[in-house]
Amino acid sequence: MPLLREVANSIRATNNGATRRSFDIMFDDVGDFERVWGSGAITPDLISRLYTVPVADVRIFGFPPANAIKIVIPRKVVAGSPDDTDIDGKQQHAPLLDIEIPDT
Amino acid sequence: MSVGSIGAGFSYRAFQQGLSWNPHVVASDAGTSDHGPGPLGSGEVSSLGPMKRQLDTLITGARGIGAKFIIGSAGVAGGDRNLAKVTELVTDIARERDLRFRLATLHTDLDRDFLKQKLAAGKIRPFGAFPELTTAAIDESAAIVGMMGAEPFIKALDSGADVILGGRATDPAVFAGPPLRAGIPAGIAWHAARTMDKGVMMTVPGEATGSLGFIHFRPDHFIASSTKEGTYCTPRSVAAVTLYENDSPYRTVMPSGVIDTSECTYEDIGDGRVRVAGSKFEPAGKYTVKLEGARFAGYRAITFFAVRDPMIMPHLTEWLAQTRANAERNLHLQGIEKEEYTVRFHVYGINGVMGDDEPVKQPRSHELAILVDAIGTTQNAADEAAARHKALAGHTRFPGQLSHNNVSEPFRLGAVPLGPVYDWSVWHILELDEWDEWEKIFRVELVDL
Numbered sequence: 001m002p003l004l005r006e007v008a009n010s011i012r013a014t015n016n017g018a019t020r021r022s023f024d025i026m027f028d029d030v031g032d033f034e035r036v037w038g039s040g041a042i043t044p045d046l047i048s049r050l051y052t053v054p055v056a057d058v059r060i061f062g063f064p065p066a067n068a069i070k071i072v073i074p075r076k077v078v079a080g081s082p083d084d085t086d087i088d089g090k091q092q093h094a095p096l097l098d099i100e101i102p103d104t
Numbered sequence: 105m106s107v108g109s110i111g112a113g114f115s116y117r118a119f120q121q122g123l124s125w126n127p128h129v130v131a132s133d134a135g136t137s138d139h140g141p142g143p144l145g146s147g148e149v150s151s152l153g154p155m156k157r158q159l160d161t162l163i164t165g166a167r168g169i170g171a172k173f174i175i176g177s178a179g180v181a182g183g184d185r186n187l188a189k190v191t192e193l194v195t196d197i198a199r200e201r202d203l204r205f206r207l208a209t210l211h212t213d214l215d216r217d218f219l220k221q222k223l224a225a226g227k228i229r230p231f232g233a234f235p236e237l238t239t240a241a242i243d244e245s246a247a248i249v250g251m252m253g254a255e256p257f258i259k260a261l262d263s264g265a266d267v268i269l270g271g272r273a274t275d276p277a278v279f280a281g282p283p284l285r286a287g288i289p290a291g292i293a294w295h296a297a298r299t300m301d302k303g304v305m306m307t308v309p310g311e312a313t314g315s316l317g318f319i320h321f322r323p324d325h326f327i328a329s330s331t332k333e334g335t336y337c338t339p340r341s342v343a344a345v346t347l348y349e350n351d352s353p354y355r356t357v358m359p360s361g362v363i364d365t366s367e368c369t370y371e372d373i374g375d376g377r378v379r380v381a382g383s384k385f386e387p388a389g390k391y392t393v394k395l396e397g398a399r400f401a402g403y404r405a406i407t408f409f410a411v412r413d414p415m416i417m418p419h420l421t422e423w424l425a426q427t428r429a430n431a432e433r434n435l436h437l438q439g440i441e442k443e444e445y446t447v448r449f450h451v452y453g454i455n456g457v458m459g460d461d462e463p464v465k466q467p468r469s470h471e472l473a474i475l476v477d478a479i480g481t482t483q484n485a486a487d488e489a490a491a492r493h494k495a496l497a498g499h500t501r502f503p504g505q506l507s508h509n510n511v512s513e514p515f516r517l518g519a520v521p522l523g524p525v526y527d528w529s530v531w532h533i534l535e536l537d538e539w540d541e542w543e544k545i546f547r548v549e550l551v552d553l
Contacts, residue, residue, distance in 0.1 A: 015138060016349050018531050019232025024347045051461055063353040065343030065370050070353050074233045077459075080140025081527050082401065082479055085450060085459045088138045095463050 004041075005097040007032050009067075013093035016072060018079040021051075021089050023071040023096060033067035041101050047071055050095040071096075105331065106279060106317040107132040107162060108303030110175060111155045115314030118332035122316050123165050125331070129282045130166040133275045133301045134190075135177020137396060145246045145398030145526030147185025156193045160201070163194065163267060167203055174257065174268040174278055181396075182272030183247045184213040191269055198553040205267050208260035211547040212249045212271030214395070216242050218545065219534075227535045231394060234531045241397070245529045248397035253359035254297075256546040257281030263550055271546075272396065274358055275301035288321050294363045295383030296326040298356050299345050306330070308341045325381040327373070336376025343370045359394075359542070361387040390535050391542055397530025402479040404522040405486035407494045409511040412471045416510060419502040420472075424449055431496040435489060444482070445489035450475040483521055490519035 004025070009032070012024040025042075027033040036042065048055035051073055059072040077083045086092055105127040107114050111134070122130075143149070166173040179186025191209050198205065219242050222228050228237050235241075242248065249272040258281045260268045270278060279297035284290060299306050300317040307315045307330035315332035328337045346365050347353045356363040364384040371379045416423060428449075432442055453469035455462035476493050480486030498511035536542065 012348070014349055016351055017232065018137060018528050019234050020351065022349060022351075024344070026344065050463070059351070061353050063343070063347055065368070066340045066347060066353075068344060068347055068353070070347050072351055076233075076461075078234065078528055078531070079138075080142070082446070082448070082477075082525070083459075084140075086457055087140050091457050092461070094458070095461075 001100040001102055003097065004036065004099040004101060007036055007101055011093045011096060013090055015075070015079050015089045019075050021073050021075055021092055023093055025069045025071070025096070027067045030064070030067055033062075033064065033069070036101055037062045037069060039101050039103075041099055042069060042071070046099065047073060105130050106300035106303045106319075108305070109136065110134040110158055110162075111151050113154070113158070113314060114303070114316060115332050116161065118313070118315045118335075119161065119165060121333065122318055122331035123169055125318060126169060127171050127318065129172045129174060129279075130162055131174040131279050132162070132303070133177060133278045134175040135180045135182050135272065137181075139180055141398035141526040141528045143179065143186060144181035144183050144249065144396060145400060146524060147183055147247065149179040149186050149189045152189065152193065155190070156197065159190075159193055160197045163197055163203065164201055167205060167266065172261070172266060172268070172282065174270070174281070176252070176270035176273035176275070176278030178269050178271060181249070182212055182270070183249050184211055184271065185247065187211065187269060187271045194267065194269060195553065203553065205553055206263075206265050207551050207553050208263065208265035208268045209549045210252060210256045210260060210268065210270040210273075211549065212252055212273070214248050214250050214545055216248070219248065219395070222534055227537070228395070228532050231531050231533050234528075237530060237532050241399070241529045244399045245397035246400055246526065248395060248530050250393040250395055250534065250545055251277075251359065252546050253277045253391070253542070254280040254284055255360070255542055256548055258285050259543075260548050260550075261285055263548065265550065274394070276356065276358065276363070283321050286321070289324070290361075290385035290387075291364070291383040292321065292324070292326050294358065294385045295365055295368070295380065296321065298363055299326075299328055299342055299380070302345055302348065305348065306342050306345050307332075307335050307337055309335065325379055327377050327379050329375075329377045337378045339370035339372055339378050342378045342380060343368070359388075359391050361385055391539050393534040393536065393542070393545070395530050395532045395534050397528070398526040399529035401525045401527040402481055403483040403486045404525045405478045405480070405483070405490040405519040406522060407476045407490045407517055407519050408473065409476070409494050409497060409513050410471060410473050411510055412512060413507055413510060414470065415504050415506070416502055417467060420451070420454065420467075423500060423502045424451075427493065427497045427500040430500050431489075431493040434492050434496055438488065440485050440488050444485040445478055445480040447489050447493050448477040450477060478519070479525055483523070487519040487521055
C-alpha cells in the first residue's frame, strides 16, 4: 500500500494561533487528491491516535480548489510556553507521512 | 499590492513592476503571533535596520505614485511599544526623504480596568485550549492587545491618512479597509484581503521569488496576479491561502463577521491571473476582539552538549534524572535553591522536536544533542543552573561506564544568557456589547509630517 508521503506533493505544518496545530496536505492534481480523500484513510480516529488528542477535537476538511486536505488539532502545550518544543509547529507532521493509502 | 511581512524581504524589481500597475494601496501585514509572546511582552522589535530600509523603499515608492501605505501588527506584536519603534523609523524616513504625508497610528493596547469589567460581565472567553481569564492574569501581563478589524483603518482613511501604521490587527483587516470604503461588496473586499494578506504566498513558484501579490477589484469579482516577471497566480495558489493558519478553509472569522469562501470559483484567465467570484461575508451580530497578552516568566539561559557513548543510550532516562539530582545538590551548595530555577533537557535524537508526541519510542541515533534550557527568577540563577546541569552531566555516572566524562562540545560553551522570557497570559475572545465600542478601545492618532 502506498504511503501518504509517496502521494502528497507537500505537507504544511504550522500553528493556528497558540492553541491549535494545522496540517495542510496538498496534492499535485485532482486525481491524487481524490485518491487519498476518497480512500477514507485520513480519519479523525487515526489522527486522534497519532497525536493522542480527543477524537472530537480533530477537524478534517477536503478542499478541492487547492487539491488539499486540511487537518486541525488542539495543541497540548500552548505555543511559546516554556514546555513547548516547536514554537511554530513546523515539524510536527512526521507521523502523517507513513499513513497508508488503500487502493479504492 | 501586498508585501509579505516587513523584514522578510521582497524583490525590488517586483515592487517597481507592481507600482507601474498603479495600485491605490501598498500594504503589508507586518506581524504575527508565531514568534511567541516575546515581542509583545518585551516591547522590542528585532532587525530594525533591515526593516527601516524596506519601509524606506515601500513608503517612498507608494507615496511617489500617490498610493496609500498601510501596515498592520507593526513591530511583529503590534503592541504600543512595538508600534512606537516602527513609528520612529517612519518619522525618520519622512524627514530624511523630505516626504510630506498625514500619518495615522492605530493603538491597540487595552485598558486593564476595561478588561476587568468585561471579564466580570462574562464577555471574555478562552480562544481554544487556554485557561479562563483572571484579574490576576490581567494584572500580571506586561501588555495586552486587541486585534482590530477593518474599522479603525477606515476611520484613519476617513481622516485623510496617507500612511497608516496599525497596532495588532487580524491579517486581512490590514487590506480590507480601502476596498470596503470604496464600496466594493464586503465578500469581495474581505476575501481579496484574505488572499493577499500573506503577500507572496498567493503566487507561484513561491516564497523565494520575493514577488508581491496584486489584486484588481471589480464590481462582482476580483483578479489576483503576481508582480514579478516569471511568477504567476494559479487557481490553486490563490485558493490555498484560505487554508493557511485557519480553522476552516471555507470560513475565516473576523471581528465584524465571517468571510465565507465555500461557493467561490477560481478561474485561470491567462497571463498568470486568476479571477475569483462568489465570495461572501456574513456580518456578525456582535463585534468580537481577539485578545493577546504576555507575562514575564523569568530569565532564560541555555547551553548545549552532545553525547556519543553508545553504552549511555539504554540508561539515558535514569542518567538524566541522576544528572538533575546531582546538579540540584551542587547548586544548593552554591546557595541557589530549586525554587529559583527550572531546567528542561531537550534531547535531540530522541524526542527533542515532538516531546511526548514522538511516535518513535526506540532511539535510532548513535549520537545525541542535548539543549539545556534553564529559566530562573534571576539571570544569575538561570546562568548557573544551565552551567551546572551541563557540568554535572559530564560527571554523573551510568552502569558500565568506561569514559571519564560524558560531555562533548565543539568549543567551550558556558551558559548563554538569553534574558527575559515571556509566556502567553491572555489568549481570549472579547465580545463587545455595542458595535461601536471598538472606537473606545482602538485609538486613532493623526500627525502631519
